[in-house]
Amino acid sequence: MKKIAIVAYNQSDCVSWAGATNEVELIMPVLRRVFDQVGLNNAQDVDFVCSGSCDYLQGAAFAFVAGVDALGAVPPIKESHVEMDxxxxxxxxxxxxxxxxADSALIYGFGKSSPGELPIVLSQQLDPxxxxxxxxDSISLAAMQARLMLDQGLITERDMADVVARSRGNAKTNxxxxxxxxxxxEELLAQETYVSPLRKSDCPPVSDGASAVIICTVEKAREWGVPYAIISGIDHRIESHNLAMRDLTDSVSTRKAAEAAGVGAGSIDVAELYAPFSHQEIILxxxxxxxxxxxxxxSGGVLAGNLMMASGLSRIGEVFNRIASGEAQRGVAHATSGPCLQHNLVTVLESA
Amino acid sequence: MPPPEVLSQAFELGFTYTRSTGPVVGRFLTELRDRKIVGIQGSDGRVIVPPMEYDPVTAEELSEFVEVGQQGEIVSFAWVKEPRDAHPFDQPFAWAMIKLDGADVAMIHCVSAAAESDITTGARVQAVWAEQTVGFITDIRCFELV
Known part of the structure; x- marks a missing residue:
């Protein structure tokens, strides 16, 4: 099987309100930066383009099509989209x-969550x-998950605050x-609860922004002459849409995906986990x-900035950055979708 | 300077089709209209409320309906201090996972309670019906502490 590598990654700033900046304007700067990292002119220089976004965030069917304006898709390109991260x-x-x-692909994700009421928008992805x-709402579902763990003695509120404190501390360099x-x-625990048992700090901020990655065959990466990390494994699994049929204190689908992706085949220097709520980082x-x-x-993870539909891609990009810079030899990136970690994707990256 | 005239028009998003809820979801919703709550037996015999069409583990098509109680126990809950506009209450309330008597799997619904300190995991609750039942999940207006 062809070895595939990541050669470029960029993410915009996570901002609480992008104002009048539209989705295309959020996407274009990150595309320019990944093209520049590899020395490409534009989307014509890759064989395939695929994006991830959610029409519900924009409140219009086929809203994602407008994102293609960021590519300059003339002459025609091969392009696809997932209504997912x-x-x-x-x-x-x-x-x-x-x-x-294809031998190369550009991937981008974008989300402008600020115009709507995100936890309520996300409620509409549930059983109809x-x-x-x-x-x-998504926060209440996560709160019930956290309480199950607290009641069973699997975590304490202090464990959750530890996750938040470390996230904010790590994010200082991001x-x-x-x-x-x-x-x-102590400061975090002194805050009152928001949707009990969660405090506001246990929840991700609402963020606007985009991220992009370029992948290609190892041969292509060598031809381009840029640093790269090899994608040695990737797998994704999903659990039932019936939350009460799942063990919410565990992540069965992440475990299965990790096994299939070969996480256990070596040591893990770095892991970037898409845990929107503090207790979910402990589960993962x-x-x-x-x-x-x-x-x-x-990087601080998504408690430090949560770009809906792009944060999962960013986790992969963050691990790539650490391998490409030589800080890490082998790393794991995790992405999630759906309520209470319903659907999980695990990627293993290794140095060349 | 007078404010500029802003053109506006009311817009209502509508879909001109009817969707059938099918023999399982439809049965549950129809029973709600008659103020009854039914579940369905999963492949392992567990009673799932609300009923699912297929077993999530075996993918077997399910068909054995079981009427369950209108009281149950709170398995977990989230206390909402500041209800959102879309939420069913203007006052603080709880979302809860409720295991009804006779059921093995909890259902998610809202619980009315005066204060957070009134509600605990394991507390008993009772379904409260809407004044008019129409065959929606919201026919159960909420659950109340027993």
Whole structure:
């Protein structure tokens, strides 16, 4: 099977409100930067383009088509889209390359969440008969998950605050982070609850922005003469849409995806986990069997800035950055979708 | 300077089609209209409420309906201090996972309670019906602490 590499990654700043800046204007700068990293002119210089976004964020059917304006798709290009986080657009692109239909691909994800009420918008992705008509918001579902863990003694509120404090601290070195700084566990625990048992700090901020990645065959990466990291494994699994039929204190689908992606085949220097809520980082760390030897979310993760439909792709990009810079030899990136970690994608990256 | 005239027009998003809810979801919703709650037996015999069309583990088509109680136990809950406009209450309330008597799998619905301190995991609750039931999940207006 063809070896596939990541050669470029860029993400915009996570901002709480992009104002009048539209989606195309959010996407274009990150595309320019990934093209420049490789020395490409534009989307004509890759064989395939795939994007990830959510029409519900824009409130219009086929809103994603407008994103293509960022590409300059004339003369025609081969282009596709997933109504998912762009990590899954990367998955589709890998399949395209493995099938021999392309040697290189540009992947981008974008989300402008600020115009709507995100937790309520997300309620409409739930079961259309039993849950969506109740408008059960994403934060409340995560709060019930956290309480199950607290009640069973699997975590404490202090464990959750630890995750937040580390996220904010790590994010100090991430220029694109929305929330960063030194905050103590005591300060966090002193805050009142928001949707109990969650505090506001346990929840991700609402962010606007975009990210992009370029992947290609190893041969192509060598031809381009740029640093690269090899994608040695990728897999995704999904659990039932019935939340009560799942063990919400565990992530069965992440475990299966990790096994299939070969996470256990070597040591893990760095892991970037898409854990929108603090307790979910603990679930994922345990599921993936990560120890103190692994640097978890050195970017601050999505508690420091959560670009809907792009943050999963960014996790892969963040691990790539650390391998390309020589800080890490092998890393794991995780992306999630759906309520309470319903659908999970695991990618293993290794140095060339 | 007078404010500029802004052109505006009301817009209502509508879909001109009817969707059938099918033999499983439809049965559940029709029973709600009659103020009854039914679940369905999964492949392992567990009673799932609301009923699912297919078993999530075996993918078997499910068809054995079971009427369950209108009281149950809170398995987990989220206390909403500041209800959102779309939420079913203007006052603080809880979303909860509720395991009804006779059911093995919890259902998610809202619970009315005066204060967060009134509600705990394991608390007993009772379904409260809407004044008019029409065959929607919201025919159960909420659950109340027993």
């Amino acid at each position: 762009a990590a899954w657009a990367l998955y589709e692109s890998i399949l395209k390359i493995r099938m021999g239909h 008969y039993y849950l969506a008509p109740q408008w059960v 220029p694109h982070a929305q929330l960063s700084g030194d905050v103590s566990v 760390t345990r599921t993936l069997g990560l120890t103190d030897k692994t640097l978890v979310n050195p």
